Amino acid sequence: MHYEIRDPIHGFIQISEWEREIINHPVFQRLRRIKQLAWTDMVYPGAVHNRFEHSLGVMHVASRIFDAIATKDKQFLVSKLNFNDSGLDHDRVMLRLACLLHDVGHSPFSHAGESLMLTNPETGKSYKHEHYSAAIVRYALKDVIEDHPLNENYKISAEEVAQFIEGSKPKFNRVLLWRDLLSSQLDADRADYLLRDSYHCGVTYGHYDLNRLLVTMKVGFTEIDNPTLAIEEGGIHVAEALILARYQMFTQVYFQHTRRAYDHHIADAIKTLLIKEQSSNPEIVEKDKFPAPTSPNGIKHYLAWDDWRVLGLIAAGYGGEAGTILKDRKHYRCVFKTPEHATPRDIDLCDRIGDEFERLAIPGFRDSARSSWYKLGNEDILVFDGSGKDRRTVPLSSKSSLVKGLLPVFQERIYVPIEERDRAKEIIDAVKEGVE
Amino acid sequence: MFSSDIPWEKYGVIVELTRRIQDQSPQFGKTVMQKLVYLLTTIYGVPTGYEHTLYTYGPYSEELASDVANVAAMEGIEISHGVKNGFEIKLAKNHDWVSGKSTKFINENRTKIDSLIRDFGSFNARELELRSTLIFLTKSEAFSREKLTKQLIELKPYFTEKEVYFAIDELIDKGFIGKEPLCIL
Structure with a gap:
């Protein structure tokens, strides 16, 4: 039995009974x-969409790419990589579950809340939403994943889904091939969010040809003979379009600049609420x-936080100064910014301005917007080398001068209250004169 | 309030490794950088703040890949297309400026960086991929020698059993993994 959910980007998204039970779960x-x-x-007033519809979209897009590859490359997958029908079926189900659940660990207001995640003592680095997603799968969704009658066919454990999401252990071996569909520079996550975010924001920056992308993806081999997902030579331009779409959406x-100010204020407000609680x-x-x-207890408390709860507390006046800023729409204003590719001179100037603001007790904050929107090297998208021999691949950056020349965005901004x-x-003018 | 959250310590590690190894490593590119930072963090305990997952060529940190691009954009290092389709990393004109913002952290960890360079600095990308993947596997689970070799070859069939055995012995000899069961010390 299958069910369908209507989606503004992809039309009807089909789900199984098992997936329906997971979707119906409160988590x-x-x-x-x-x-x-x-x-x-x-x-962008239209940008009120949520992680629920995005998660369905990622599952749907990943399935479409998987199906396209499994159909087109079936003979190759069977003869060279030892897949059979039940193996492919298993991997498809695993991929769909991981994609469906990859974002269940988001904090209120998505990435804006990530600055409030604790440091992992093992790595010295902050936890990220992926860690929460994996933990939620382990602690809160184990039963609904493992006990469904349809899982008798697959024997998929919550632990395997969690590992697939966080990429923590290599136990899934061959399934590793499909992990690129969840996490890579050509993954279903960005394939969905670029289209979805563009649609809801009412902009066209995030558009690219998803259908063309689907028909150009295949399985190839890296230079050291690892099977990998790659695109045919004819797909280079649609890959470029996706990368440019991402760049445009980021910038x-x-x-x-105003969106970044609100990220700062909402994080401050949630921090106030956490301290109180x-x-x-x-x-x-x-x-x-x-x-x-x-x-399990930490996850239970974490899951109690969502946008509604935060907004309710802010509306009730518990959000502190940041809560008031949000309620009154009196966000801080950007008074200084470096170019999108800041040079050492720009960064030093920003440091000096910040120091002067500190000295004169000007309230405000500094924001760093950084993104390497295409990574060369290990994460490079792989393209068939055009020889037609042995499914050899080469990095997209070696074929595309457009991609090779990309610089990461690295922009510093300083914000102050509107009254200041x-x-x-x-003060900024005076600092600039002093520098010159 | 206005202090920068630019991760200068991480950028400092990238520049310092480049400075120390650009002329020593047989092919100092992005893969070697990834593996050396992984080993520096995992074996020598330098709190770089990078978290590696298992990727096509072994332990890999997406954040490190971004930071390498950022340091290159501010001309602390230079990345050029090297042999085949690989990349070559060298110091660039602003390397002292980047280093100057992380002097304290680098000085605090200099001895550990010295040890990393001594123990792993002369390996090529393939040799580092094998050793760092063995470390990655034994970090989360204890193995018998046979099981570890089998697991490694399943993941990376282009390594021979002989190569894997040799690397395991070497890591045991150097005290990076314990004898049976094999696990990270």
């Missing part, structure tokens, strides 16, 4: 209450962070 339904782009609707939407709990040391994704804007600009 997945929580994604309806996590906005995809946080407060972006303050700039025009995700890194838009956790102040009386002696077991919590860092009271301005979300619980770590390392225990004129004074701040005078």
Whole structure:
């Protein structure tokens, strides 16, 4: 039995009974209450979509790419990589589950809340939403994944799905081939969010030809004989289009200056709410962070946070100064920014301005917008080398001068309250004169 | 309030490794950088803040790949197309400027960086891929020698059993993994 969900980007998305049960689970339904782009609707009013529809979209796109490859390359997958029908069926189901659940670990307001995640003592690095997604799969979704009658056919464990999402262990071996569909520079995640975010923002920057992309993807071999997903030579331009779409979306939407200010304010407001909630709990040391994704109890508390709860508390006046800024739409204003590709001179100037603002007790904050929107090297998209022999691939950057020349975005900005804007600009002018 | 959150310490590690190894490594490119930073973090305990997952060529950090691109964009290092389709990394004109912002961190960890260069600096990308993948596997689970070899070859069939055995012995000899069961020390 299959069900269908209508989606604004992909039309009808088919789901199985098993997937339907997972989607109906409160943990997945929580994604309806996590906005995809946080407060972006303050700039692009249509951007009120959520992680729920994006997660369905990623599962759908990944399945389409998988099906295209499994159909076109069936003979090759069977004869060279030892797949059979049940193996392919298993991997497809695994891929769909991982894609469906890859974002269940998002905090309220998606990436805006990631700055409030604790540091993993093992790595010295902050946890990310992927760690929460994997932990939620392990602790909260184990039963609904493992106990469904359809899983009798696959014997997929929650642990395997969690490992697929976080890429933590190589136990899935051959399934590793398909992980690129969830996490790579040509993955279903960005294939969906570029189209979806563009649609809801009302911009056309994120457009590319998904149908063309689908028919050009195949399985090839890396230079060291690893099977890998790659695109045919004829797909180079659609891959370029996807990369450019991402660049445009970053510079025009995700890194838009007012949007970045709202990310800062909402993170500050949530921090205030966390401190209040956790102040009386002696077991919590860092009271301005979300619980770590390392225990069922921590995950239970984490899942209680969503956009609705945060907004309710802000509306009730518990969000502190940042909450008031959000309620009154009095976001801080950008008074200084470096070019999108900051040079050492630009960064030093930004440092000097920041120091001067500190000295004069100007309130505000500094924002760093950084993204390497195409990575050369190991993560390069692979393209068939054109010889037709042995499915050899080469990096896209060796074939595309457009991709080879890409520079990452690296932009620093300084924001102050609107009342301080004129004074701040005078100080900036004085600092610039001093430098020159 | 206005202090920068630019990860200068991470950028400093990238420049320092380039400075130390650009003339020593047989092919110092992005793969070698990835593996050396992984080993520096995992074996020598330098808190680089990078987290590696298993990727086509072994342990890989997406964040490190981004940071390498960022340091290249600010001309702390230069990345050029090297032999075949690989990349070659060398110091660029602003390397001292980048280093100057992470002097304290680099000085605190200099001895560990010295050890990394001594133990792994002369390996090529393929040799580092094998050793770092063995470390990655034994980090999360203890193996018998046979099981570890089997697991490695399943993942990376282009390595021979002899090569894998040799690398395991070498890592045991150097004290990076314990004897049976094989696990990271």
